[in-house]
Amino acid sequence: MLPLSYAFRNLLRDPVGLLQKVLGSALVVLLVLAAASFNGGMNELLRSSGSPGNLIFLGAGSEESLERSEVPAEAEELIAAGVPGIAAGEGGPAVSGEIHYNGLLALPDGTAAQGLTRGVTPAALRVHRQVRLVEGEWPAGGEVLVGRLAHHVLGVPAEELAVGRTVLLEDEPFRVAGRLAGEGTVVESELWFPRDDLARLLQRDTLSGVVARLEDPSAMNRARADLFTKQRLDLALAVLSEADYYAELARFYGPIRGMTWLTAVLVGLGAVFGGLNLLYASIASRMQELATLQTLGFRRGVLLFSLLQESVLTQAIGLLLALGAAALLFHGLWIEFSTGTFRMALSPGAVGLGVATALLLGTVGTLPPALRCLRLPLPVALRSG
């Protein structure tokens, strides 16, 4: 076996080549880390937003979007009375008729952005168990509750949406009455208005949907809810679990996530092919030395292992560089999209994927040139110098 120090010293033979390999590797790993952090954050947000115990009743044909859905206002009471197995909370059944609206939010200074709003009644807290008021109080007319991450939607510091400040929806001012947290769900980026205020502002007398929490999220209870929608065809309802709704939403964003992976893979392939040229040249320049080592009695497997050691060491440097760059560039970065806000994070999964990518680059990139070199007949390889 050749000592590891041989691999270490070989790295420094060609400092420029080493720098090229390290930077190429760091770029690919950085892109993989970015894609993994982005997709991991979005997936986690959508996954945690859907509770399997909650059912969403929407207008039939609008199952993919609450914002486009319309159900009659009386559906809320009819569902509370007619769907078996709904949980009872303090003050009534856990049924929340809601208006979901993607509207223009603004601050008095003119800062404006599209954001998700929800028109709710206090019943919403009986349904969305992960939501809690962390500051202030439930909003009265002309007031609003802001999610603890809603300031990211407007791109302003959290203080701009502190209790007592003013936020405008479609040019109408609302006083911030309180702040809510939602355990990493989409709710944390939303603004919750009194339902009547939102209905008046939007001039609508229908709801977007009704969310109901089941006592027991069994298949039987879900089937009963489904049966209810089929019995009340006059309401034109469809029902699905909140988890399924957000899973469907996650599928909707699939192409965006796919694009991030595709970008990482394409750049990665470019780097691999560029790197292969570099490695072919680098290993070919040592062909005679490798042949000499074989003449001395070193097996080809030992030499291949040593070349892989060198490559993995190079990739390890690239990996460290990429991790450092990722920590500086996007670890902890908040990303807003139409459904919510999530944080890009170097999770153990993302780091693991980065390590796997570096290992893959180190092995797959080295094998073709190394095998090509080591397969040559010894007399030919010895003459190569």
Place this chain on the structure above:
Amino acid sequence: MNPPPPFLRCRGLTKTYQKGPNRVTPLQSLDLEVAPGEFLALMGPSGSGKTTLLHCIAGIDHPSSGELWVGDSNLAALDRAQLTRWRARYCGYVFQLYHLVPILSAFENVELPLLLTKGLRRTERRERVRAALARVGLADRAHHRPAELSGGQEQRVALARAIVTDPELLVADEPTGDLDREAARQVLDLLHELARDNGKTVIMVTHDPRAAAEADRCLHLEKGRLLEANIPAEVAR
């Protein structure tokens, strides 16, 4: 009293290979015997097959047909992996251009073949490296890298690397071809000593009649066949 059995024996050794559209036969039905401890010089014009024969004898190349016995091993019957193990144990090779690993010191270059010896302790390994370097007169250059040595010193390091495992066979391909007269003299003296004092079988390819004259016997290879060569005394001097 019977002469000792040959250490190396070729019978009908033939090597052919394809070079572009042509089939080349550098060695054709070659017979050769070398006694243990003999210092044999091989001469011949370029392209006569000297290096091919040397490669076959050193287990670097594989004959196309015929027998090639070195000690108890029929090299013609060994595959590439078996030849690699055989070389590590039985053969030291000296190249014309030394072929030292540039990033390693003289000491580390000489140590390389010993890394393949199983069960050898580090202290013993180091002792053997020091002894090999002392043998070639370079104990004081142990920590120099090849770029910091002269050509003659590099070749002596290469010689130390070839003898450090104490192989029975030493093969040298024009070991003095790139050296000045004084450096060549030192290398030839060492090869001679190794054959005479240590009983090593030395086979050396050379273009230089003076170098060949140092050997116990000189053969001339021409068109794939071996002939006895006589070095004129004035050339040898």
